[in-house]
Amino acid sequence: MAKSRSLLAALGGLAMGAAGVQAMSIPRSISHSKILRQVEDVQDEYDYVIVGGGTAGLTVADRLTESGECNDTSVNTVSGGISAFANSSLTFNFPSVPQVNLGNQTTGVVGGVMLGGSSGVNGMQVHRPQKADIDRWGSYFGPCSEWNWDNLLPYFRKSWRLNPPTPEMVEQFNIKYDASYWGGPDDGGIHASFPTFHWPFLRAQMDAFADIDGVDFPVDSGAGDPGAFWYPSSFEPTEVRRSFAMPEYWAGKGNARDNYETILGHRVVRVLFEDEEAVGVEYVDSGSRDTSEAKTVRARKEVIVAAGTIHTPQILQASGIGPRPVLERAGHRRVGANFQDHPLGAQALFYFTNWNFSPNPSDLQTNATFRALAEAEFAANRTGPLTIAAGNAMAFLPFPVVSPERFEAIAAAYEAQDPAAYLHEGADETVVAGYQAQKTRLAKALRSMDSANYNLFVRGTQMEGSVVYLHPLSRGTIELNATDPYFGTPVVDYRVLSNPADVDIQVEFIRFTRRYFTETSLAQYGPIEFVPGPGVTSDEALAQAVRSQVSPTTFHPVGTAAMMPRELGGVVNQKLLVYGVGKLSVVDASVQPELPGAYTQGPVYAVAEKAADLIKERA
Numbered sequence: 001m002a003k004s005r006s007l008l009a010a011l012g013g014l015a016m017g018a019a020g021v022q023a024m025s026i027p028r029s030i031s032h033s034k035i036l037r038q039v040e041d042v043q044d045e046y047d048y049v050i051v052g053g054g055t056a057g058l059t060v061a062d063r064l065t066e067s068g069e070c071n072d073t074s075v076n077t078v079s080g081g082i083s084a085f086a087n088s089s090l091t092f093n094f095p096s097v098p099q100v101n102l103g104n105q106t107t108g109v110v111g112g113v114m115l116g117g118s119s120g121v122n123g124m125q126v127h128r129p130q131k132a133d134i135d136r137w138g139s140y141f142g143p144c145s146e147w148n149w150d151n152l153l154p155y156f157r158k159s160w161r162l163n164p165p166t167p168e169m170v171e172q173f174n175i176k177y178d179a180s181y182w183g184g185p186d187d188g189g190i191h192a193s194f195p196t197f198h199w200p201f202l203r204a205q206m207d208a209f210a211d212i213d214g215v216d217f218p219v220d221s222g223a224g225d226p227g228a229f230w231y232p233s234s235f236e237p238t239e240v241r242r243s244f245a246m247p248e249y250w251a252g253k254g255n256a257r258d259n260y261e262t263i264l265g266h267r268v269v270r271v272l273f274e275d276e277e278a279v280g281v282e283y284v285d286s287g288s289r290d291t292s293e294a295k296t297v298r299a300r301k302e303v304i305v306a307a308g309t310i311h312t313p314q315i316l317q318a319s320g321i322g323p324r325p326v327l328e329r330a331g332h333r334r335v336g337a338n339f340q341d342h343p344l345g346a347q348a349l350f351y352f353t354n355w356n357f358s359p360n361p362s363d364l365q366t367n368a369t370f371r372a373l374a375e376a377e378f379a380a381n382r383t384g385p386l387t388i389a390a391g392n393a394m395a396f397l398p399f400p401v402v403s404p405e406r407f408e409a410i411a412a413a414y415e416a417q418d419p420a421a422y423l424h425e426g427a428d429e430t431v432v433a434g435y436q437a438q439k440t441r442l443a444k445a446l447r448s449m450d451s452a453n454y455n456l457f458v459r460g461t462q463m464e465g466s467v468v469y470l471h472p473l474s475r476g477t478i479e480l481n482a483t484d485p486y487f488g489t490p491v492v493d494y495r496v497l498s499n500p501a502d503v504d505i506q507v508e509f510i511r512f513t514r515r516y517f518t519e520t521s522l523a524q525y526g527p528i529e530f531v532p533g534p535g536v537t538s539d540e541a542l543a544q545a546v547r548s549q550v551s552p553t554t555f556h557p558v559g560t561a562a563m564m565p566r567e568l569g570g571v572v573n574q575k576l577l578v579y580g581v582g583k584l585s586v587v588d589a590s591v592q593p594e595l596p597g598a599y600t601q602g603p604v605y606a607v608a609e610k611a612a613d614l615i616k617e618r619a
Contacts, residue, residue: 054117057306063612101497116246123390129596131224159605165194181222191243195387199460211520214401226452278584309557339476345469346506348513354526396452403508415443434569494552587611
């Protein structure tokens with residue numbers, strides 16, 4: 001009977017900055033892992049070949065090999081990453097194409113290449129989309145779709161184990177949480193933990209949201225409701241180390257299973273097909289740029305692509321080049337379209353002049369005594385300010401709350417657009433049809449109190465005002481590098497602000513942010529606006545401020561292998577199988593048809609958990 005194994009690539013180390021949780025990604029039990037040191041150790045054939053050792057790939061591989069009954073199943077996970085043990089780099093980082101709406105500036109395209117992928121380098125923020133977001137994913141397939149909030153919530157629970165805030169923190173900061181939305185400390189999955197300390201000013205910032213009509217305070221950050229709330233971070237609470245896909249879904253599991261093998265330092269160049277079915281992959285050493293050196297590994301049951309939103313389309317597109325362009329014949333000009341990311345949006349930055357909160361975050365950099373005390377407390381007890389990662393308080397607000405006077409006019413103007421008018425040139429007719437379907441739903445979301453569009457994160461600092469745009473209406477593309485399809489970086493075009501409605505919406509973001517700082521209880525702290533400046537008030541001037549501020553990415557890419565009907569530009573169906581070919585699935589963030597109204601870490605784990613069950617059902 002074949003032993004089940006998994007093959008993964010890309011590993012490095014990680015340390016957070018001075019104010020963050022300290023973490024290292026190298027597994028302690030590396031000498032006992034099922035890592036294949038030589039290509040010669042890779043078997044010729046496995047039941048499953050998983051392409052990618054990141055967040056989704058490790059989650060799926062773990063779930064496919066966790067049962068003792070898997071000894072007659074094989075898993076072989078090959079990463080599209082380019083890192084190995086000796087490579088200290090944690091991320092890929094290459095420039096996008098010039099963004100014409102940002103004065104032809106380029107922006108860095110960044111993601112994790114370590115074992116565990118971007119879950120090993122992200123901001124560790126843990127919260128969930130709104131119920132309406134997940135229901136919208138399934139709506140493209142009709143009312144009977146199993147992709148809805150109620151169906152996905154058990155997978156959100158399964159992928160996380162909650163470590164609640166201390167009673168002292170709950171009382172001092174009025175933190176709401178509901179453990180029923182999470183797995184418990186012993187349930188497995190990723191740790192979701194609260195720091196043991198918060199900056200004092202955060203209470204005033206969170207209380208100020210109550211002064212704005214329509215802002216709710218959900219019972220939990222995982223409840224699927226918009227509003228202002230506290231949320232945990234992905235760290236293990238005893239040692240206060242980053243909790244991510246590598247230690248939780250691989251280090252204690254995959255490396256102890258004889259049905260699960262990992263190969264590091266290699267990249268997949270393409271999927272192989274026979275008779276319209278995926279039968280395996282070709283892969284090379286990460287240092288190679290010669291396909292003649294490629295090795296082949298076959299999959300008896302399925303090839304599972306989990307290379308991430310940026311590199312999954314590269315692999316799929318490259319797999320359609322050659323004497324048998326299977327994917328092209330299947331009509332997959334849609335691969336790489338529908339590209340979305342959360343822009344770091346237009347901001348109104350304020351500095352509080354009547355403000356004397358101590359301690360505060362700047363003390364970690366400017367007050368040597370406070371810094372020493374914080375370090376000593378953390379070393380002794382794993383408590384205190386150094387248990388804070390990237391923050392734990394935010395508002396995710398519906399557009400009618402942000403712009404009560406103009407939301408309807410903006411939604412109506414967007415809804416009336418020609419769906420092809422602002423897509424990329426030559427967009428496939430099915431992609432246009434898909435965007436029309438998205439446009440109808442997103443216009444409804446702009447009018448809804450159930451879907452968040454604006455995200456303001458607060459840090460307890462003297463200067464605040466950073467905003468993330470949750471549902472941008474522009475769509476980008478990722479295309480194969482025609483001159484070097486297998487080894488060149490893909491051509492990434494965010495096409496940020498290509499839809500003019502994105503500018504109109506973010507003008508309202510600036511106006512709302514001003515209202516939050518100057519027309520609530522925060523006014524007592526003397527907020528002074530220095531970006532874009534209090535004199536910038538007209539629509540035209542604010543629109544120019546938007547164009548000068550926006551960054552195309554907060555490193556939350558989705559959508560390039562969208563789960564939508566084929567006639568709507570979809571690349572995979574509801575079972576996450578690629579249309580037009582057999583035995584090929586995609587399980588990473590690229591399948592999400594729209595951005596969630598939250599950061600993408602949580603949805604990636606939940607989708608991967610569900611994907612594992614879908615794969616088991618058809619085994």
